[in-house]
Amino acid sequence: MMRRYGVVIALLALSLGAALFVPGFLALGNLTTILLHVSVNAILALGMTFVIVTGGIDLSVGSLVGFAGVLTAAALTSAGTLGAVGVGGATLLAVLVGTGTGAAVGAANGALTAYGRIAPFVVTLATMTIARGAARLVTGGVPIGFPAADDPAFAQKSAALDALHAIGGGRLPVPGLERGFPVPALIMLAVVGAGAFVLTRTRFGRYIYAIGGNEEAARLSGVPVKGVKLGAYAISGGCAGLAAILLVGQLKSGGPDAGLLYELNAIAAAVIGGASLLGGVGTAWGALVGALLIGVLNNGLDLLGVQSFWQEIAKGAIILFAVTFDVWTKRGHHHA
Amino acid sequence: MQTDRKRRREKQVVGVHCRVSLLTLSAVTKRYPGVTALDAVDLGVEAGAVHAIVGENGAGKSTLLKLIAGAERPDAGEIRWDGAPVTFASPRDALRRGITVIYQELALVPNLGADANIFLGMERTRGGVLQADAMRETAAKALAELGLSIDPTQPVARLSVAQRQLVELARALVRDVRLVAFDEPTATLTAHEVAHLAARIEWLTTKGIAVIFVSHRLDEVRHLASRITVLRDGRRVWTGATIDVDEAALIRHMVGRDVAYQRHPAGRAPHAAPVLDVRGLTRAPAFHDVSFTLRPGEIVGVAGLVGAGRTEVARALAGIEPWSAGEVSLSGAPYRPRTPRDAIDRGLAYLPEDRQRDGLVLRFTVRENVTLPVLRRFARRGQIRREEETRAARAAATAVDLRPAPPDIERPTLLLSGGNQQKVVVAKWLLTDARIIVFDEPTRGVDVGAKVDLHRQIRSLADLGKGVLLISSELPELLALADRVLVMRAGRVAGELSGDDVTAERIMALAVETP
Numbered sequence: 001m002m003r004r005y006g007v008v009i010a011l012l013a014l015s016l017g018a019a020l021f022v023p024g025f026l027a028l029g030n031l032t033t034i035l036l037h038v039s040v041n042a043i044l045a046l047g048m049t050f051v052i053v054t055g056g057i058d059l060s061v062g063s064l065v066g067f068a069g070v071l072t073a074a075a076l077t078s079a080g081t082l083g084a085v086g087v088g089g090a091t092l093l094a095v096l097v098g099t100g101t102g103a104a105v106g107a108a109n110g111a112l113t114a115y116g117r118i119a120p121f122v123v124t125l126a127t128m129t130i131a132r133g134a135a136r137l138v139t140g141g142v143p144i145g146f147p148a149a150d151d152p153a154f155a156q157k158s159a160a161l162d163a164l165h166a167i168g169g170g171r172l173p174v175p176g177l178e179r180g181f182p183v184p185a186l187i188m189l190a191v192v193g194a195g196a197f198v199l200t201r202t203r204f205g206r207y208i209y210a211i212g213g214n215e216e217a218a219r220l221s222g223v224p225v226k227g228v229k230l231g232a233y234a235i236s237g238g239c240a241g242l243a244a245i246l247l248v249g250q251l252k253s254g255g256p257d258a259g260l261l262y263e264l265n266a267i268a269a270a271v272i273g274g275a276s277l278l279g280g281v282g283t284a285w286g287a288l289v290g291a292l293l294i295g296v297l298n299n300g301l302d303l304l305g306v307q308s309f310w311q312e313i314a315k316g317a318i319i320l321f322a323v324t325f326d327v328w329t330k331r332g333h334h335h336a
Numbered sequence: 337m338q339t340d341r342k343r344r345r346e347k348q349v350v351g352v353h354c355r356v357s358l359l360t361l362s363a364v365t366k367r368y369p370g371v372t373a374l375d376a377v378d379l380g381v382e383a384g385a386v387h388a389i390v391g392e393n394g395a396g397k398s399t400l401l402k403l404i405a406g407a408e409r410p411d412a413g414e415i416r417w418d419g420a421p422v423t424f425a426s427p428r429d430a431l432r433r434g435i436t437v438i439y440q441e442l443a444l445v446p447n448l449g450a451d452a453n454i455f456l457g458m459e460r461t462r463g464g465v466l467q468a469d470a471m472r473e474t475a476a477k478a479l480a481e482l483g484l485s486i487d488p489t490q491p492v493a494r495l496s497v498a499q500r501q502l503v504e505l506a507r508a509l510v511r512d513v514r515l516v517a518f519d520e521p522t523a524t525l526t527a528h529e530v531a532h533l534a535a536r537i538e539w540l541t542t543k544g545i546a547v548i549f550v551s552h553r554l555d556e557v558r559h560l561a562s563r564i565t566v567l568r569d570g571r572r573v574w575t576g577a578t579i580d581v582d583e584a585a586l587i588r589h590m591v592g593r594d595v596a597y598q599r600h601p602a603g604r605a606p607h608a609a610p611v612l613d614v615r616g617l618t619r620a621p622a623f624h625d626v627s628f629t630l631r632p633g634e635i636v637g638v639a640g641l642v643g644a645g646r647t648e649v650a651r652a653l654a655g656i657e658p659w660s661a662g663e664v665s666l667s668g669a670p671y672r673p674r675t676p677r678d679a680i681d682r683g684l685a686y687l688p689e690d691r692q693r694d695g696l697v698l699r700f701t702v703r704e705n706v707t708l709p710v711l712r713r714f715a716r717r718g719q720i721r722r723e724e725e726t727r728a729a730r731a732a733a734t735a736v737d738l739r740p741a742p743p744d745i746e747r748p749t750l751l752l753s754g755g756n757q758q759k760v761v762v763a764k765w766l767l768t769d770a771r772i773i774v775f776d777e778p779t780r781g782v783d784v785g786a787k788v789d790l791h792r793q794i795r796s797l798a799d800l801g802k803g804v805l806l807i808s809s810e811l812p813e814l815l816a817l818a819d820r821v822l823v824m825r826a827g828r829v830a831g832e833l834s835g836d837d838v839t840a841e842r843i844m845a846l847a848v849e850t851p
Contacts, residue, residue, distance in 0.1 A: 210700065220688060223708065
């Protein structure tokens with residue numbers, strides 16, 4: 001019971017504390033802002049959960065946010081594409097490029113891990129470095145995005161960026177909500193919901209848990225272990241691509257350094273949400289709750305005017321607390 | 337054997353009055369949330385004697401060992417060591433007082449040598465620098481005393497289970513042990529290795545060391561121990577001298593009911609075409625030129641010492657490892673599985689020897705484990721149909737007599753006894769509708785009651801027309817179940833016995849003799 005709902009209780013307690021002691025926290029506008037800020041990390045944490053449940057790790061997602069982001073921005077603002085398919089077509093293409101890049105690199109991670117039998121830590125450490133370098137190479141170190149004033153395609157490029165901004169930074173009008181509900185938060189909820197469905201209700205999801213629980217038993221039971229692992233990494237990469245699209249839309253540019261260290265936030269959210277790095281344990285909603293916990297903490301401390309350095313320390317302490325709690329509750333299970 | 341027993345009887349008669357207990361447990365009780373693992377149990381262990389503890393899985397043997405090892409403390413009752421009451425603060429404390437427990441899962445660091453393992457935690461140093469030579473010499477001497485001539489510096493991962501066991505024993509000797517407790521030490525040993533260990537255990541007693549011997553194998557227990565304690569459901573139900581009890585009585589004490597072994601197979605003589613035909617199967621150095629047939633409705637036993645290549649052949653047939661030469665046909669069609677999935681799809685199920693390592697996802701519930709190989713059947717466009725899955729899992733769990741009835745299929749398999757876990761493995765493969773079922777040591781470490789259930793299950797599978805290949809190191813099991821017995825030795829088929837030729841003597845002779 002405590003194990004299952006421990007994080008939710010922690011989130012509620014933290015929110016209650018913030019509501020009582022942090023002026024402005026409870027304002028609807030602030031709450032939707034938290035959701036907006038959390039969406040990128042929650043999506044990454046969801047993908048990360050797939051990988052962690054198989055017993056792996058994906059260090060490449062932060063760099064992948066940068067790499068997929070610059071390719072998304074490039075596809076979106078390419079004068080050639082805009083001329084050929086227009087703003088709508090370019091936006092669609094950009095979304096496909098972003099998620100496609102992420103999923104493809106993720107699938108490569110999975111292939112190297114599952115078929116090449118290289119430790120996932122090493123594989124994704126390498127792709128993390130490669131993706132970051134590639135992002136810088138493609139851009140020459142300069143963000144791709146807002147066109148210069150003398151750009152002949154200025155109007156089209158601005159329109160394309162605005163179109164993607166509707167996805168990454170847009171707000172849906174909701175009665176009673178002054179600024180509306182952030183679109184990325186809706187996407188986040190949809191993605192986490194879909195992730196939860198896949199993990200708990202599908203064969204693929206059952207296989208993910210089986211592999212993390214006992215890879216050899218899964219293999220002997222006829223589970224296509226390699227294919228499922230590849231799928232898990234591809235999902236993680238795809239989530240990174242989606243996060244990249246949201247980030248490019250939000251900022252109206254794709255920077256080569258975007259997503260720096262995001263992989264660590266995603267791992268933190270997944271672990272706070274109950275995923276075990278030993279594999280076999282973790283949930284989609286847990287990843288969301290973990291991301292929310294970090295988001296509420298950051299937001300509360302922000303509103304209190306606490307230095308960001310302290311926020312990092314607090315986040316680290318929460319990770320330790322979550323994992324310690326996990327280990328302690330598990331200890332009770334051993335006698336049987 | 338006969339003279340052994342006589343000698344021990346004399347020893348016992350002489351020793352009855354002059355021996356005092358080295359270790360005494362008085363009315364010890366240990367409770368865990370929801371279960372009383374030990375309920376006012378008494379135990380007295382004398383120096384220089386072997387005291388066996390037997391009981392079904394879940395009877396409390398492991399908990400008792402944990403109390404003795406200092407890994408757990410009793411909630412009530414008293415432990416006396418060497419005449420004085422003690423409380424073991426930790427395993428280290430118990431170790432320092434001269435108590436060593438050798439668990440089934442051996443506690444050695446695989447990548448270190450025997451010498452480093454023997455001195456782990458008590459390294460000899462001079463000025464902080466390891467005295468490697470001195471330690472290696474002492475280690476080699478202790479190993480030699482146990483009849484083990486190995487290079488003490490080679491990683492223990494390269495040693496056999498029996499050798500590693502002796503390394504643990506050597507570690508105890510170097511620490512001047514006074515009591516050694518063995519937890520199922522012979523479960524994975526060959527007959528030869530068992531004999532060696534038994535001799536070493538007798539030697540320990542001559543040095544005045546007390547031995548506690550926990551085992552399922554009643555013949556060994558009766559051979560080695562002078563006294564036996566039977567536990568059932570956390571209570572001590574019987575303690576006495578070995579000479580006062582026979583095997584049937586012990587089993588009665590253990591299970592609280594009479595269990596009769598059926599001594600002969602059903603006597604089937606199927607004439608159908610073979611469902612599996614293996615010709616010249618070879619993968620050097622594991623197995624060479626293995627040929628046999630298996631007919632529907634037939635149980636073919638595979639006997640042999642550990643290391644004879646039985647499991648390797650089974651794993652090859654199950655698509656886990658390849659073979660390099662030979663032909664196999666399954667239901668008349670060529671068969672060469674490349675993955676376990678291939679084997680399952682062709683109708684061959686393999687129930688691995690180590691169910692915890694290879695057979696189950698322990699964190700999964702009974703339902704999730706049982707349906708894992710056939711999840712496809714319950715999935716529409718990838719989505720699992722929960723009601724169908726539950727229905728099938730419940731039917732399979734009921735079919736294998738998962739206890740307590742009706743089976744709780746939402747219970748994590750982690751929390752089940754060994755016997756029930758094995759039943760879950762059987763249930764899992766029942767669902768695959770396999771035509772050939774390969775059992776690898778299906779009743780190892782399983783309590784007597786579950787064993788009876790499993791034997792009935794294996795028979796009924798054959799009655800259903802399945803071909804059953806039964807790898808077993810327990811001769812009574814083979815005698816009771818197998819229509820024919822294939823005996824393997826050093827990777828080859830040493831012989832095949834059928835009908836009245838299937839006797840324990842003939843099997844053992846083929847398994848150990850050199851032609």
